[in-house]
Amino acid sequence: MKVYINGEWKEDAVVSVYDRGFMYGEGIYESLRTYNGRLFAPRQHYERLKRSAQLMGLPCKLNYDELISIIQDGIKNLDKDVTIRVMVTTGNGKEPNLLIYIMELQAPHSDLYIYGVDVGISRLRKIPSICLPSTLKTTSHAYLSLARREKGEFYEIIFLNYQGFVAEGTMSNVFLVENGTLVTPSLESDILDGITRRVVIDLARSLGISVEERFVNVDELFNCSELFLTRTSAGIIPVRRIESRTIFENEPSGLTILLSDNFKDYIFNEEKYW
Amino acid sequence: MKVYINGEWKEDAVVSVYDRGFMYGEGIYESLRTYNGRLFAPRQHYERLKRSAQLMGLPCKLNYDELISIIQDGIKNLDKDVTIRVMVTTGNGKEPNLLIYIMELQAPHSDLYIYGVDVGISRLRKIPSICLPSTLKTTSHAYLSLARREKGEFYEIIFLNYQGFVAEGTMSNVFLVENGTLVTPSLESDILDGITRRVVIDLARSLGISVEERFVNVDELFNCSELFLTRTSAGIIPVRRIESRTIFENEPSGLTILLSDNFKDYIFNEEKYW
């Protein structure tokens, strides 16, 4: 909808074809969102952006207040919630390029929370952290595009890591329920420490639910009683089917619903997210 | 120096900030060069570009003759040899974006062929083909930038693959000499099948030198008698030192020199490269 570049908000904009973000994928980003017009978890996203910047050797010229103030300026007076993509490229190699995109919220239709989504398992594996740190959110996303292309019929594609343990989706984290316990791949599984993932773990614990962060085997995806995804733009998304295995027949239930029902109240009441 | 975009050659040019090559690294490329003004190995580079395009699901709108004719147009009347970067991004997702950059040849000073270069070993490993096919030349190059940043003092950084076998440099292939045999990592080592790599293998065999393409252990880098790199823009580059181990004291010799001395004659006489 609009984009901030070189100190200005514009309807559209261009960059030099010599920008190293364009030629070599030398860029980092974060995707934030608003809830009822308010920016969600800005501090947490800023910390991740800073960590990515350090890994890529990009100077962080704006401090937290400066960056957030630009974003607040961009989202004021909007009539619906949005996705905000903050992106920094190495530019011409001397001066980094900061862009802020205000975009339509990439949230699923509300139907999806009732019908759930179908997911597949990628034949490509998640890039190991020893090759590209999984904590680095880079714009070098060709491998995500490849994975999505391969199984277009699914809402989301789940990556296994190099050793064949469950990692994460192309745009979401994965949770499953086994015998009343909430299970999700640990950070050692070569995943990104998603902010909504962390919210769900904390929320579950606050509700007295037992949570395991550990290596998750593929067969657990096919033998669990519930399966759901988390992503910033969409919260908790129930999974109806994984490959040819149906997880639930009618409507999602159990912990998936318990956590979904409590999700917004929980984040709205946690000061650290605002 | 100049760039071809949207059907025109320009001094400088821009792309939309919404180009998916800029936002998500969804692009592919090839780097060609000229020798005495003539385009080297255009057919081989075109075949690789087509393979990359298929992997990324990019339509190849130009056939071989059309593409080469544009490049020929761009390099005519130049007074020195150049590097040509052909790059295709997914653009806005509907129409791919073709760019051709004519750039200064990234060749080492001629001194380097006598003094050799120093190389290090990356602490980051080459991305396995099961994650991102090593035959795909994508613009999603953040991992290369990370690796180069880490060991800035070296001319080149050599990647090991996930299993710890020698793979390739950030911009070159690796060869070593052991007991008179030329050894280089096999394609199964998660490497790109570099065109100059193939030239050197063929040239060596034509000279009666025994060549092994196989998994190469790290200790072989420290126990070999010769070590050199190959890359399109520079041909054969002798390695003087790897980490703290000196490979040669005075001047490069042996197969390194034999192959270098015969390199240009060999390629000029092979019709398939022109």
Add this chain to the structure above:
Amino acid sequence: MKVYINGEWKEDAVVSVYDRGFMYGEGIYESLRTYNGRLFAPRQHYERLKRSAQLMGLPCKLNYDELISIIQDGIKNLDKDVTIRVMVTTGNGKEPNLLIYIMELQAPHSDLYIYGVDVGISRLRKIPSICLPSTLKTTSHAYLSLARREKGEFYEIIFLNYQGFVAEGTMSNVFLVENGTLVTPSLESDILDGITRRVVIDLARSLGISVEERFVNVDELFNCSELFLTRTSAGIIPVRRIESRTIFENEPSGLTILLSDNFKDYIFNEEKYW
């Protein structure tokens, strides 16, 4: 039932506690069986034994005819089919120790061919060939004992390899059927090239069934229409259930039955197995 050692058949026997097969697991073996009193695939087992012996540096003192003649002597006049374990240890380090055990056939009850068996997936992974060649049948089997201990409720436990692809069971090879195609892990999956595995592949092809030997993903075990195991002592064993997923409700059918029905005729008519 009886054992051949030091040139003699005995009811029972002992070895020195200093035998390196006992102290260090330095031994190799093959398990053969009889059908109607006739030795099955002796030539194929001998070739594998010889390959194992070479890998372990054990001299093969007996040629094919000598070894088979001893075995024939041991199995003559038996009133039911048996398993024959041929085992060679490094002995005292100078003189290897040859043992031949004649043992009760480790075949499942005939009921199992109708009811099928339940299998689990091991949490331990198959040892990679780069650590211990999967073509080497060694007596160093502690990892098999560990895997069986872990999931005692199942008839068989399936190993994944280091990268998380399906490998093989602790005592069997694995086949599945997908869209009418017979699929089994390729030899590159760190498996043993089981003799019954090879029989089933050849038999299937002779019946016009399409066969794929390739990397098999874990999710395929949960999404296939048929699943069965092969092992020398038992032939083809249908799998009813894998972990909590039921593969068939009533009786095995499809290719499992087609192959089982043709199995004995096929091997009895193939001269190379006798």
Add this chain to the structure above:
Amino acid sequence: MKVYINGEWKEDAVVSVYDRGFMYGEGIYESLRTYNGRLFAPRQHYERLKRSAQLMGLPCKLNYDELISIIQDGIKNLDKDVTIRVMVTTGNGKEPNLLIYIMELQAPHSDLYIYGVDVGISRLRKIPSICLPSTLKTTSHAYLSLARREKGEFYEIIFLNYQGFVAEGTMSNVFLVENGTLVTPSLESDILDGITRRVVIDLARSLGISVEERFVNVDELFNCSELFLTRTSAGIIPVRRIESRTIFENEPSGLTILLSDNFKDYIFNEEKYW
């Protein structure tokens, strides 16, 4: 020299050929030694034996005092130091088999402490803990025999782990010195937590030496200033040469000698080892 089996000390002894330790390598062991006739680190070895027994599902019928009292009985009145191998096999599957071997100390000639030893790098990799826990000392040692066979000219062969990081020798742990820091592979490198390894780490720290337990890259073996091995029977063994790279020309020096000179005093004064 003598062996304890079935409650008795004997010159020589035998086991049934049906012992599962012989047929399937189902056994565990520990190697202890004496210093001046006194048993070194018995408590530590007992704890490791118990851990191995639990992993293999072997009942530990003897408590610490009972086992040590048998060993003390076996080593009394010996005129030189010995190696004691305590070994438990699953026996006939019902009753485990306990054996205690008193054997000549497998220590290098004292010359070796001055001249050092030559070591090679195995082409076989250490079995990953996800396949066979590296904390389990099993008698299933075929892979060690294979590795030693491959490079017979060296005193010791160093394994890399599956990912190509330095792991350990076939019978020793590995240390190196870089810029005055003592570096050794961490337990996450798929190594055994050797008792002498732990002694050396503790001793170094007590001397104010900086110690790093971490993933160690192969190239560090070729770029370090000192390299040594540790093993129970031999203490600290300097390495003169690794593959074709010479580590020291004349005599070992530096931390290798500092640690060696203080080794015996240190262990004799640590009550926990006696």
